[in-house]
Structures are given as C-alpha cells and as structure tokens.
Amino acid sequence: MAIFTLNINGKKQEVDVDPSTPMLWVLRDHLNLVGTKYGCGIAQCGACTIHMDGTATRACMLTVSSVGNSEITTIEGLSEEGDHPVQQAWLEVDVPQCGYCQAGQIMTASALLAKNPNPSDEEIEMAMNGNICRCGTYTRIKKAVKLAANS
Amino acid sequence: MTLVKTKIGRRAFIRNTGLASGGLVIGFSWLASCKMTPEQVSSLPKEWFELNGFLKVGDNGMVTIMSPNPEIGQNIKTAMPMIVAEELDVAWKNVIVEQAPLNTDIFTRQLAGGSQSIRQGWESLRMAGATAKQMLKEAAAQAWGVSANEITTKEGILSHEASGNSAGYGEMASAAASIEVPEEVQLKETKDFSIIGTETKNVDGKKIVTGQPLYxxxxxxxxxxxxxxxxxxxxxxxxxxxxxxxxxxxxxxxxxxxxxxxxxxxxxxxxxxxxxxxxxxxxxxxxxxxxxxxxxxxxxxxxxxKAESTAYHEEELLALLEKPTETPARKDGDVEAAFKNAAKIVESTYSAPYLAHNTMEPxxxxxxxxxxxxxxxxxxxxxxxxxxxxxxxxxxxxxxxxxxxxxxxxxxxxxxxxxxxxxxxxxxxxxxxxxxxxYTREDDMTQGTYRPSYKVKYKAGLDADGNLIAWHVRGAGTNDSLIFEDRFPAGAVDNYLAEKHSLNTNVTTGAWRAPRSNFIAGAEQAFMDEVAEASGKDPIEFRLELFDRAINNPVGDPKKNDYDPERYAGVLKLVKEKSDWANSNGKARGVSAYFCHDSYVAQVLDLEDGGGDMPRVEKVFCAVDCGIVINPLGAKNQIEGGIIDGVGHSTFSAMSFNDGKPEQSNFDRYRLIRHSEAPKNIEVHFVDNGIDPTGLGEPSLPPVVAALSNALYKATGRRYYNQPFINERPPLVG
The missing domain is CATH 3.30.365.10 (Aldehyde oxidase/xanthine dehydrogenase, molybdopterin binding domain)
Incomplete structure (x- = not known):
C-alpha cells in the first residue's frame, strides 16, 4: 500500500492503495465516484473513459501510480450542473437506453470536441470507436456529438 | 367513454385501512433513493397521500408514480408512468417517477421479458390513473356539494363549470385518500390522449449523463x-x-x-x-x-x-437436419407429392453460432x-x-x-x-x-446461458407459374427446438411441413433478445428472397401474394396461424412506400418482414457503394405495427437499437468452444459492432391504428438479419448463409 495524492475534478484527493490499482477502482471503491463504469477491464469497451490532462483515457488500465500530478476529470467533474454542451446534447437527442456506457461515451466525445470543434462523421466515428454501446445507440450518439459541436 | 371494472391488480387499489383514516403516507425510501433536481426540490410537497399502490398525490399537486417493472434499457420507467399519468390527467412536468420495489401484493407482473411490460401492464396502469382521478373527483364533489359526474379534470385541475369551483389535485388529495375505491372507472378514448403518443424524454436521462449512482x-x-x-x-x-x-x-x-x-x-x-x-x-x-x-x-x-467443442455441436446439428421427426410440428397437405410435381425446387441451409448477452454492466x-x-x-x-x-x-x-x-x-x-x-x-x-x-467481464462471458447455436434447412417448391406450392422447414438448436410452426408462411402454402429437433448439450443456454426469432427470422426471410427470385417475382410482391392467400383463403384453421396477415402485409406496404422500393438509386437493397411479440416489422436496407464483400449499411427504412405507441421518442430508440443489434451480431459476433472451454472471454476476441460499423441512418415509421399496444423491445432485431443478407446478395452476387457474415467473405486470392 502507498499513499497517493491525486488531482481529481479540481480537488486534491488522498488515497492509500496498492500502487497497481487501476484508477477505475480508485475512483469507484475509494473515492465514491461511480460514474466511471467497469465494462471489460482491458481497455476494449470504453465504459471507464476519463480525461487525463484533457485526453480521453481508459481508467481500467491506468494504474494509480502512473497518474502523478496529472489533472483527472471524471463524468462527475465534467460540469458543475450537468450542463456541459455534450451532456445537454445527449439529453436533447435522448440518447440513452440502458445508459451504462453513456458516461464513457460522453467523456470520449467531450475530449474529441475540445481538440476538434467541428469533426466530420468519419472523425467522430474514429474517435468514438473504442466505446461500445451494447444497446445500439450509435446513430443517436453521432447526432448528439454533431449537435454539441454546433452549439 | 369505456367503463371498466377495476379487476386487474385489484389489491393495488384497495388501500390499507390504517392509512385511509388520515391518508398520510410516511416513509418510502424515495427521497433517499433518488436525488431530486433543484427545480423539483423547491416544489416538493409537505405531505403525500397514497391513492393506490401505483401513485401518491402531494398536497401541492406533485404526483409520484411507481414504475412497477424492471428497467433494462427498454425505457418502460418512462413509458409505464406515462400511461398512469394519462388516465390521472396530470401534467407530466409534475410527475416524479420512482422504481417500485418487488411487491406481489400490489403489482401483477414485475418482470422484464418477452417485450411484455406495456402489453401486460396496459390495463392495470390505466386503471391506476383512472381510479385515483375518480377518487379526486369524488372528494371535490363532496367538498363542493355537486355531482362527481359534473366535474372535469385537466392537467391536475378539478373544475365544476356550473358552480365555478376549481381546485388542484393537491388540495383534494387528503380527502381523496379516504374515499372508497370505485368499483368501475371510465377510461379515456384514445383520441383524447394528451401524454400517450407524445415524445417524452427518459426520466433518468439527467442522472445518466451526470454519472449518478443508478446501477x-x-x-x-x-x-x-x-x-x-x-x-x-x-x-x-x-x-x-x-x-x-x-x-x-x-x-x-x-x-x-x-x-x-x-x-x-x-x-x-x-x-x-x-x-x-x-x-x-x-x-x-x-x-x-x-x-x-x-x-x-x-x-x-x-x-x-462431456467436454463439448463447437465442431461437435456443428456435426450433431447437421446430422439432425437430415433426420425426419416422428411427429411433425405442423403438417398441411403433402409436401413430398408437391415436390415431385414442382417445376422448380429451392433448398438452402442456414446457421448461427452461440452468442453471449454481454450486457455492458456485468x-x-x-x-x-x-x-x-x-x-x-x-x-x-x-x-x-x-x-x-x-x-x-x-x-x-x-x-x-x-x-x-x-x-x-x-x-x-x-x-x-x-x-x-x-x-x-x-x-x-x-x-x-x-x-x-x-462478476468480472470474463466471469460474465464464460458462464453461459447463451443464445443457442442453430441450424435450419428449407426446401420450397414452385409450380410452372412461379407459385409457391410446397414449403418444408426442419430446424435444430442446442437445447432448443427453434421452429415456430404456426408462423408465416404457415397458412399461406397448401403443402407445408415443419419439423424441429433439439440437441441436448451441457453448454447452458437461455433466452437472448427475441429468442429463436433472432435467428429463424433471418433464415426464413433470406430463404423467402431466394424463392422469390426463383419464381421470377419481386420479393415484396411475392410476399404480398402469400399474405393475400392467407387473408382470402387460408390453409388449415386460420385461428391456428399465429399472425394477422393484414397487419403483416400492412407493414410491408408501408415500408415499400417509404423506401420508394422501385427506385433504389443503384443501391444494393434487401427487404425483410417478421412478426414476433405480437408486433409486425418490415425493413428495407440499403448498403453503401464500394464496400467490397462486407459493405456498411447506409440506411434502414423500418415500418412497425405495435399498436398504440406510448412514447414515440423512446420507441424509435428501441427500434434503432434492435436494428443495430441485429446487424451487429449477425455480422460480427460468435461464441465458440474447445473441449467445453469458451474461446472468447472478453471484447478483445468477442467482436461487437462499433460506431464506424453501425448503419448510418435509420428511418422509423409506425402504423397508426389505435390497437392496444404490443411488444417493442425485441421485434425490430429479427428481420434485419435477412434485410442485410438479402442486400449483401445484391451487392456481391453471393448468398450469406452462415452467421457471423464477416466469416462468409471469400478468401483473399493471390
């Protein structure tokens, strides 16, 4: 076990965990931030996507010891009132079915739009390809990303 | 107006007499279990009055509606309370939805399965709303000294025109809680619906997009x-x-x-x-x-x-396809004689592998x-x-x-x-x-209860004029017998034989979205396309002729046939019109139609140009007859999801076994459809017929498998018989 001081959603947080612990479980089990989801544990499904210094990152393969001083943003920290343009677009288009993968989808989409405010359909698909939606909301997700891009 | 006895889920409407005296309900874990949005918190009532097991009215007119059934993404947590709110006549913005706990004393069928929540809940949900509305009217009638029949309601307001009295539901809630539960209630005419049929957003949407604890x-x-x-x-x-x-x-x-x-x-x-x-x-x-x-x-x-491998399952299923059954599932006429007289015979075999469910939440x-x-x-x-x-x-x-x-x-x-x-x-x-x-993902994927693996063999006979005179289907599945013998084209062909086998295996299987239909629809509708081609007729016209036969001169006892040929033909005609079927603009295009979960779905699917052996789906036109649509926004989402699910699994997904060991345990080897592979556009059209609602969560998946394989045939000149279709591509040469 070791103590790590992390910068999460703009706040310093201290955890005492095994250095090999993935950020996914640090967030969920130790910091009560459960919006970041477990789907596969091997960075194949994207349900655990967070931002590390603004880049979409899979938290299930990111060990706590490798985070250092990087700024971590989770779905809970994406906006204060849940009104980030991507979140608003998701509500406007009524994207979710079961909803489980959507936090990860939103984190990937918001990181994409921060770097590329007007992505083409192909750029959206390529950026989002690491995020599986088992319910099949892909067409709505694309619509919501474009709506957010235009807002 | 329809007078209905409040018989269904009667216990839900009989209140605990201990509560009826004061009518006040305290407790319920709803404040702890759901975080209110700021607007709602500011308008929370001081007291709640339970009028029946489905709902309670607050002293300020807010209403809490319990959603009885499990929410798995089919969006009934929005749709079921909409039905209650419709009959209660309350503004949707004043409704708080809460997931009901398991309570078999109050709710009749707290199960998510078979696309049945709305079908089975339709009457009791309407009654819950109508009963509470009647009690509120009675309370107002007593307070104002007028007849309850003269009181009208609109969006949570009770009015008596002659006396000029009016009051919000909240003002009458306390008194209503001590009113006798009515024996009969009036349900609305469908033309008077103001909530049912409106595009309504997911009640958990905000919590989902902000990562609140829900699962x-x-x-x-x-x-x-x-x-x-x-x-x-x-x-x-x-x-x-x-x-x-x-x-x-x-x-x-x-x-x-x-x-x-x-x-x-x-x-x-x-x-x-x-x-x-x-x-x-x-x-x-x-x-x-x-x-x-x-x-x-x-x-x-x-x-x-036994340590079973996929090769073993394949061999055994194929052997069963060659084996007649002692007692056919259905037999009309004499197929053997008809095949002897047929001018043309078409024969094909289709297969699909085991599938894991792979819910994103293990x-x-x-x-x-x-x-x-x-x-x-x-x-x-x-x-x-x-x-x-x-x-x-x-x-x-x-x-x-x-x-x-x-x-x-x-x-x-x-x-x-x-x-x-x-x-x-x-x-x-x-x-x-x-x-x-x-469960880890690996535990989840390797533990079983899979969609069975299936094989089915079809044989059809056509006369010299291209009329279908004989149809023989023999199917086999692992731990499942596959065939729905009374579904189409049963009843539309003079000589019809359906046989089914089940292969016992120790690989555990179970229901997977649209059980059996998820495979048999794709096989049947792909075969129908082959037969239509052999007959020289347009695939939609060929099907419509068969439906005409089932409508005008059905074979056997028409009550035995598990479908309504007019509604079936209706969705085909609608999708033909909406897709401008005759004018495909050069796109490789396939059609398919299927009936399951009491609903009818027809699809026309276009493939993208230049996609090689596995082109992407450009567009799917989909016509759906599921009766009254409660929430068109959520309903379209279900249809779209079923289409993507069907295209995805039939194209990419498979579970296989070696000496009993699953060969896929996570998404690195088990392929699910991703963003860049999904159909680009989906256009959904509902038939507006005012019939009581039927299933919606499953019926769009089964037919799309054949809409896809029929379009792939147009694009490549080859039939795709074995799922996943990605493996049906020809090997690279040179």
Missing amino acids: GLDVYKEGMLTAMIVHPPAFGMTYKGMNADTVKSMPGIKDVFHFEVYPEGIEKQWSDQGGIPELVAIVGDSTWECMQAKKALEVEWEQTS MNFFAHVTPEKAELLGPIQTPEFAEKTVAARLGMPVEKIDIMMTRMGGGFGRRLYGPFVIEAAVISQKMNAPIKLV
Whole structure:
C-alpha cells in the first residue's frame, strides 16, 4: 500500500492503495465516484473513459501510480450542473437506453470536441470507436456529438 | 367513454385501512433513493397521500408514480408512468417517477421479458390513473356539494363549470385518500390522449449523463465487502478442491471458500436456469484486491460430463437436419407429392453460432443477510422468482426477503436468469456481512446461458407459374427446438411441413433478445428472397401474394396461424412506400418482414457503394405495427437499437468452444459492432391504428438479419448463409 495524492475534478484527493490499482477502482471503491463504469477491464469497451490532462483515457488500465500530478476529470467533474454542451446534447437527442456506457461515451466525445470543434462523421466515428454501446445507440450518439459541436 | 371494472391488480387499489383514516403516507425510501433536481426540490410537497399502490398525490399537486417493472434499457420507467399519468390527467412536468420495489401484493407482473411490460401492464396502469382521478373527483364533489359526474379534470385541475369551483389535485388529495375505491372507472378514448403518443424524454436521462449512482454495480454501503466467484473453466467440469491458504493472506482478502449454490433437493425456479451448483467465493475489502486474489487462486476441477467443442455441436446439428421427426410440428397437405410435381425446387441451409448477452454492466448483486431478514438490491429481470429461490436456499420465509431493483446496464434476456442473486445471498449469509457480488467481464462471458447455436434447412417448391406450392422447414438448436410452426408462411402454402429437433448439450443456454426469432427470422426471410427470385417475382410482391392467400383463403384453421396477415402485409406496404422500393438509386437493397411479440416489422436496407464483400449499411427504412405507441421518442430508440443489434451480431459476433472451454472471454476476441460499423441512418415509421399496444423491445432485431443478407446478395452476387457474415467473405486470392 502507498499513499497517493491525486488531482481529481479540481480537488486534491488522498488515497492509500496498492500502487497497481487501476484508477477505475480508485475512483469507484475509494473515492465514491461511480460514474466511471467497469465494462471489460482491458481497455476494449470504453465504459471507464476519463480525461487525463484533457485526453480521453481508459481508467481500467491506468494504474494509480502512473497518474502523478496529472489533472483527472471524471463524468462527475465534467460540469458543475450537468450542463456541459455534450451532456445537454445527449439529453436533447435522448440518447440513452440502458445508459451504462453513456458516461464513457460522453467523456470520449467531450475530449474529441475540445481538440476538434467541428469533426466530420468519419472523425467522430474514429474517435468514438473504442466505446461500445451494447444497446445500439450509435446513430443517436453521432447526432448528439454533431449537435454539441454546433452549439 | 369505456367503463371498466377495476379487476386487474385489484389489491393495488384497495388501500390499507390504517392509512385511509388520515391518508398520510410516511416513509418510502424515495427521497433517499433518488436525488431530486433543484427545480423539483423547491416544489416538493409537505405531505403525500397514497391513492393506490401505483401513485401518491402531494398536497401541492406533485404526483409520484411507481414504475412497477424492471428497467433494462427498454425505457418502460418512462413509458409505464406515462400511461398512469394519462388516465390521472396530470401534467407530466409534475410527475416524479420512482422504481417500485418487488411487491406481489400490489403489482401483477414485475418482470422484464418477452417485450411484455406495456402489453401486460396496459390495463392495470390505466386503471391506476383512472381510479385515483375518480377518487379526486369524488372528494371535490363532496367538498363542493355537486355531482362527481359534473366535474372535469385537466392537467391536475378539478373544475365544476356550473358552480365555478376549481381546485388542484393537491388540495383534494387528503380527502381523496379516504374515499372508497370505485368499483368501475371510465377510461379515456384514445383520441383524447394528451401524454400517450407524445415524445417524452427518459426520466433518468439527467442522472445518466451526470454519472449518478443508478446501477447495481454502483451500490456501496457501510461495512460492505466485495465478493467474486470462481466458476469452472469449462462446461462439463465441477469443483474438486483448492488450496486457498496463500490467497487468504493476500492484502484485503477476508475469506476464500467453496460453497454450494444449489444443494441437492433445493427447489429451483425457471430463473435458476444456467446456475452452477458449486462455486468458489473470494471476499475482500475492494474490487481490485479480489481480482488479484482471483488471479492467484488455483482451483482443481474435474471433468464430470462431456467436454463439448463447437465442431461437435456443428456435426450433431447437421446430422439432425437430415433426420425426419416422428411427429411433425405442423403438417398441411403433402409436401413430398408437391415436390415431385414442382417445376422448380429451392433448398438452402442456414446457421448461427452461440452468442453471449454481454450486457455492458456485468452481473452483480448486493446482499445483506441477517438472521432476521435478507436485503437484496441489484439488477434482475425476474425478482419474483429470485426471491423464491433465495428464501428456499437461505431457509427463510419469503416475507423476510426484500428485493429492490436498480436500473440495469442492459438485459437482453441475461438477467432473466438470476443464479447470481442466490450466490450473493449465500455469500452474505456465510460472511455475516453486507456484500456486493461482482462478476468480472470474463466471469460474465464464460458462464453461459447463451443464445443457442442453430441450424435450419428449407426446401420450397414452385409450380410452372412461379407459385409457391410446397414449403418444408426442419430446424435444430442446442437445447432448443427453434421452429415456430404456426408462423408465416404457415397458412399461406397448401403443402407445408415443419419439423424441429433439439440437441441436448451441457453448454447452458437461455433466452437472448427475441429468442429463436433472432435467428429463424433471418433464415426464413433470406430463404423467402431466394424463392422469390426463383419464381421470377419481386420479393415484396411475392410476399404480398402469400399474405393475400392467407387473408382470402387460408390453409388449415386460420385461428391456428399465429399472425394477422393484414397487419403483416400492412407493414410491408408501408415500408415499400417509404423506401420508394422501385427506385433504389443503384443501391444494393434487401427487404425483410417478421412478426414476433405480437408486433409486425418490415425493413428495407440499403448498403453503401464500394464496400467490397462486407459493405456498411447506409440506411434502414423500418415500418412497425405495435399498436398504440406510448412514447414515440423512446420507441424509435428501441427500434434503432434492435436494428443495430441485429446487424451487429449477425455480422460480427460468435461464441465458440474447445473441449467445453469458451474461446472468447472478453471484447478483445468477442467482436461487437462499433460506431464506424453501425448503419448510418435509420428511418422509423409506425402504423397508426389505435390497437392496444404490443411488444417493442425485441421485434425490430429479427428481420434485419435477412434485410442485410438479402442486400449483401445484391451487392456481391453471393448468398450469406452462415452467421457471423464477416466469416462468409471469400478468401483473399493471390
């Protein structure tokens, strides 16, 4: 076990965990931030996507010891009132079915739009390809990303 | 107006007399269980008055409506309360929706499965709203000294025109709570609906997009431990022994033990299907620590039944396709004689592999078992059945078992089977502590209850004019007999023979979104396309001729036929018009139609140009007849999802086995459809016919498999017979 001081959603947080612990479980089990989801544990499904210094990152393969001083943003920290343009677009288009993968989808989409405010359909698909939606909301997700891009 | 006796779910409408005196309901865990948005908090009532088991009215007119059935992504948590709100006549913005706990005294069918929640709940949900509205009217009538029949309601306001009186529901809620429950209520005419039929957003939308705790995996409670299981690595194996000592001393590990989930003689429910009798449990402080111990633990297993491989299943199923059955499932006329006289015969065999459900949220459940009671919380499609087995297994009366349902990260049939609920309860009892059982993705994918693997062989005979004179289908599945013998084209062909076989295997199988239909529709409608081509007719016209036959001169007893040919033809005609069928603009285009879950779906699918052997889906036109559509916004989402699901699984997905061991255990080897592979556009059209609602969560998936394979034939000149279609591409040459 070791103590790590992390910068999460703009706040310093201290955890005492095994250095090999993935950020996914640090967030969920130790910091009560459960919006970041477990789907596969091997960075194949994207349900655990967070931002590390603004880049979409899979938290299930990111060990706590490798985070250092990087700024971590989770779905809970994406906006204060849940009104980030991507979140608003998701509500406007009524994207979710079961909803489980959507936090990860939103984190990937918001990181994409921060770097590329007007992505083409192909750029959206390529950026989002690491995020599986088992319910099949892909067409709505694309619509919501474009709506957010235009807002 | 329709007068309806309040017979369905009658207990829900008979209030506890202890409450009726004051009418005040205190308690309910709803404030603790759902975080209110700021607008709602500011308008929360001081008191709630329960008018029946489905709803309570606040003193300020806010209404809480209980959504009785499990929410797995089919969006009934929005649609079911909409039906109650419609008959209650309350403004939707003043409704708070709450997930009801399992309560068989109040609710009649708390199950998510078979696309039946709306179908089965339709009457009782309407009655719940109408009954409460009538009680509010009676209360106002007494207060104003007028007849209740003269009182009208609109958006939560009671009015009496002659006297000029008017009041909000909240003002009359207290008095209404002591009114006798009416024996009869008036239901609205469908033309007067103002909530049903309007595009209404998901009631949990805001919580989903902000990452609020909603799912079973998000349950964290004081003093809770994490539990994981280790199950046999292959089907046909059982527990022999282990050395847990080194693992028990690993950091954060509390205990490692072998346990019986289903001891000899325990009474099981159908929902226990697929349950593994003996498992190993690892219990610890945190998920990661349990995962580490799980990797380190060495368990010894022994082979106790056949180690089956995919090659074995394939051979056995193929052999069954050559074997006549002793008693056909249905026989009209004489197919053999007809084949002898046929001018043309078409014959094809189709197959599909096992599939895992792969809900994005793996199986999990919270359990806190004490000698006094068992508290269970998590994602389960069949809580009523799980409760019975938990009671039997723990040796506790059912009254002491309390099951609450969380929102579920997908179902697709997987959570119909709840051995994990029993496992969680047993582990908690043994640990004498609250625990959350968590399956890893690998546990989830390799544990079974799969969609069976299937093969089916079709043979059709045409006369010299291209008329279908004989149809023979023989199907086989692993642990499942596949054929729906009374569905189309039964009743539309003079000589018809349907035969079905089931191959017993120890690879556990179960219902997977649109069971059987998810394969047989794709095979039947692909074969129909081949037969239409052999007849020289347009594939839609060919089908419509058969429906005409079933309408005008059905073969056999028309009541036996499990479909309405007019509604079936109706969706085909609608999709023909909407897709401008005759004008495909050079696109490779396929058509398909199917009936299941009491609903009718027809699709026209266009492929993208220049996509080689596996071109992407450009557009799907979809016509749906599911009767009254409660929430078109959510309904379209379900149809779109079913289409993407059907295209995805038939193109990419498969489970295979080697000596009983699943060869796929995570999304690196089990391929699911992704963004860049999904259909680019989906256009959904509903038939507006005012008929009582039918299934919606499943029916769009089955036919799209054939719409796709029929379009692939147009694009490549080759028929795609075996799923996943990605493997049907010809090998690269040179």
